[in-house]
Amino acid sequence: MTAEDTGDLRKELMQPHPTGAAAARKPPSVPLAPMKRMQARFNPLADGMIYLVVFLGGCVGTGLRYGLWLALPYPGSDSPLWMAFHPATFLANMIACFIFALLTSYMSQAIWLRKRVRQLASRGVGMGMCGGFSTLSAMMIEDITALHNSGYLSFIVYTVLSFIAGIIVAWFGSWLGLRLTAVRSASLAVADALRNQEQPKPAIGVRVPTAAAPADVMPYDDANPQTDEIPVVHADPLTGEVK
């Protein structure tokens, strides 16, 4: 057997090989046991900690937006182009878009953080705080108020400007998040590759064929290896009884 053959076989063995019902194009989904629906690890709706962080995040986000409204009051412009433009809402939406994009892309890469930490951070800061900070309903009310005062052009300007600027800011945020994690992800990937190169790990329960050992060396340290083979027993051919 050549080395190349072993490599291919090894690669083949490392792949998952579903059998039976799991190999179907649409594997059947097994419903959870009723009591497991009540457990936080299977059901986010049963996780009290998430409710708490979302509530606190929502409080902080709303407080920030309200504070921004008080700090940057609507200038009350009469110009048909800028009548609908509310600087506080616009700024809050842009900041929230940026933080949300940055957080989402950072958390999707940051495997060095614990899963629970990532989950709580993206729920509390992403869903709670950024969601509370940004608002679509207030923007729509500002739009309809402008329409009511016949500022048709400003309605279009404000809406389109908000969405386009939001998309640009979010794109930049997600790029920045990937950039911040890139160095660490790359070094982790290199370490992983090196570790794999030293010791390839076959799937559990699979014995990878190795190059033939020299004849004078015992192939295994363990004199009595545990294998999956069925032990040979000598049964009585007539009764089937094992002696």
Place this chain on the structure above:
Amino acid sequence: MGELLLVCMCGGLGAVARFVLNTSIQRWWNRVFPLSTFVINITAAFFAGIAAAAYYYQTVGYFTYLLFVAGFLGGFSTFSTAINEMVSLAKGKRILMASGYFAVTVIIPFLMVVLGWWVGAMGH
């Protein structure tokens, strides 16, 4: 100060309501289109229209309007999630769906505000 705290609490309640609705919708909706955020935003826009009409016709006072619109609906509706869903759809080479989502996120909530205004102004 108490006013600010109350608005914040309402925002927190809005965020929790969004979390519950979002998770419940995502449990049975398994397609790519971000239905949960869309449903949340159009619901919020409808209620915002009702609230704006109620305040305009002086059915409710300013503080109630502030609590509901700046607090609860502000925490409930979300601009950042919608924008980020558009960006991630576009990054995943689903340009058509991203632009469709963009269009409905601009148009439908606006129509819902108009509808809410109409409902809220019915008795006047």
